[in-house]
Amino acid sequence: MTDIVNSAAPLLSVDGLVRHFDVSAPFLNRLFERLDRSYVKAVDGIGFDIGRGETFSLVGESGCGKSTVARLIVGLYQPTAGSIKYEGVEIGPSEAAQDRKRMQPHMQMIFQDPYASLNPRWRVADIVAEPLRVRGLLSGKREILGRVGDLLSQVGLSPADGERFPHEFSGGQRQRISIARALAGEPEFLVCDEPTSALDVSVQAQILNLMKELQDRLGLTYLFISHDLAVVYHVSTKVGVMYLGKLVEWADTKTLFENPRHPYTRMLLDAIPDLEMTGRQRIPVAGEVPSPINPPSGCAFHPRCPHAEERCRAEAPVAQIHDGVHVACHAVADGRIG
C-alpha cells in the first residue's frame, strides 16, 4: 500500500466515545426484586484518528464493541458521550443532527451479511440506484440507469445484471452489489463491518482486491472492522485492538504486528493458526471474554493476563504513547514487559 503522509488534520477523529445499552430488568421486577439498573458498556471511552486515504482497522473478539463503533460513526446509534469529528465538524451527539445530515453523503457502510443487507424483492438496479434517488444526486431515468451501469461495471459486474434479483447472485457477487450501492452515494469514507466474513477465501480475495483497487482509484478512506487478523494485516495502514469496549492498543500495522506490546494483542496474534507450518508451538490462552455487563475491575483483561498484578486489578490503565504506539497497559507503562 502506498504511504500517505498525514500532515493535514485527520478526516475522522473520535474522542472519548461511549455507548451504553440499558439492559435492566422491567420496572416492576426492579421494584420488587430490588435490582439495580444494569448497562452493557459496549463502547467505553475510545479515541482514534483516521487520516484521509488510510485504512483503519478495528479487531477484537465477538462482543468487544467493534461493530458498535462502526454504527456510532455512521449514525445508526447515538453516542452516550464523547465526540466524533468529521473534517473537524462535530457529528456525534444528537444536537449536531443538522451537521450529520450534511456529512452523511460522504459516508457509507458495507455490512457483513450480503444475504440480509439486500432487499430480495428489489431488482439490483433499484438497490444500487436508491442512494442516488434519496440523495437526489441524479434525476431522470436515463441518467440514473447509466450511472447504475457504471457502478456495476466498477465492481466487476455487468450493467445487464441490474435487471436481475439478489437471489440470482452468489455471496461474493452480492457483496459486490453492496459495494456498488455504497459507492452510489459518492462517499469519501466507507465503514466496512466484516465485509468478507461470510465469504469463502477465494471470494474474499476477490473482494479485498476490489476494495483496494477502488481505494487507489477513488481515494477512499476505510474504517475496516474484522476479527481476522490476517485480513487486517493485508488491508490496513493502522490497526486498533479492542477488548471489552476499550481500545487496548493502536499503532501502524507494521509496528503492531512486528512488535505487539499489549498482552491481549500478543495473545490474539499467538492464536492465529500457523499456515506456514513452521512448527511454532501455540500456547492457547485460557479463559474467555468476560461479560460486558459486569466487567472485571481495573484492567478488563487482568483475569486472562499472564502479567497481571495488584495494580491491574485495582486501576484501569490509560492509553499512553510509547514510540508512536498507543497502549493501555500498566505492565507496559511500568516497563515490566516491552
Add this chain to the structure above:
Amino acid sequence: MTAENNQPLLSVRNLRIEFPTRRGTLVAVDDISFDIAPGEILGVVGESGAGKSLTGAAIIGLLEPPGRIAQGEILLEGRRIDDLPYEEIRRIRGRQIGAIFQDPLTSLNPLYSVSRQLTETIQTHLSMNERQARERALELLEEVGIPGASERIDHYPHQFSGGMRQRVVIALALCAEPRLIIADEPTTALDVSIQAQIISLLKRLCNDHGTAVMLVTHDMGVIAEAADRVAVMYSGRIAEIGPVQEVVRAAKHPYTHGLMGSIPHIGHHVDQLTQIEGSMPRLQEIPPGCPFNPRCEQVSERCYVERPNLQVAEKSEVACHLFDAPGLEVRAGD
C-alpha cells in the same frame, strides 16, 4: 502417514451423492474415494457447496432426503455401513462414529440439562446405570476442560458460553469412545482465541484415545494446525489429497495453488492477493471434463473433454491433466 500400511478405519469408495429434482438429477458428490487410518486426522477443505459436509453426512447416515447415495460404498473397519437399515446405522452413529457440528447451540437440546443429555447418550450406547453414567459424564466434562464441572453438569446449554458449549458437544461425541469423529466446521462459530483452545483440545483427545477425525472446514489455517492429511474438494470431487505439509507448502492442483495464494499471510505483504477469477459452478452448471476448467489458467484442450482422475504426484494425489504424463512435471503457477 499413509493409509496403506494397515487396514483403514474408514474407507469411502466411489461415493456419488445425487439430488433428484424436477429439472433433472443434480450430482453433489461425484465419485470420490478416500481412506482414514486409525488415529488419523483427515482434513477436508473446500468452498461452500463443494460437497464436503454432504460427504460427512453420508458417512454417519444423516443424508437428508431427497439426497441419496447413488453409487459407491462406505466401509467402517471393512464392514459396509452405507446400506444398513435405519436401526443399525443408528446404533453405529454415536457408538462407533461420533459427530460434532458447527453451531453448538443448535446441536444441544435447550430444554435438557447437560447432565441429562450426556447420561442419555451414555446409557443408549453403553450398559451403565444412572449413577455410573453420571460419573462418566462428569469425567468427560472434566476431560474437555470445563472448569467446575461438578457444579456445571446440571446447567442448561444457554448458561454456557460458545466455547464451553462446543466443549460439551465434544464431550457428547466422545461419550461412547467412538473410533471415528466427523467434525463439521467445529470452530467456525468461535472466536480465534477459543478456536485455538478447541483445536488443541481435539488434537489432544484424539491422541489420548486413538480416535480418528474427519475434520470438515473451509479454514485452511485450522487444517494446517490440526490435520495429518488433507483432501481438497471442488465441485463435488477431490482435486488433491495428500500429507498436509505437502498440500499447504507445495500445492499441485491449480485450484489448490490459487486457494493458498488467496489467503492473506501475516508477515509478508503483497499488494494484491492471488485471485481465482469467477466462482465455483452451481450444481446445474458443472462443465464436462474437469470442473475447474473455466477458471483454470493452465487449461488445455483435454480439460474440456476428459475428466481427470486422481493420480500419484510425489507424495500426494492430484486430479489434474497437468500431472498425466510422467516426466512432464509442470508446477502450477510459481
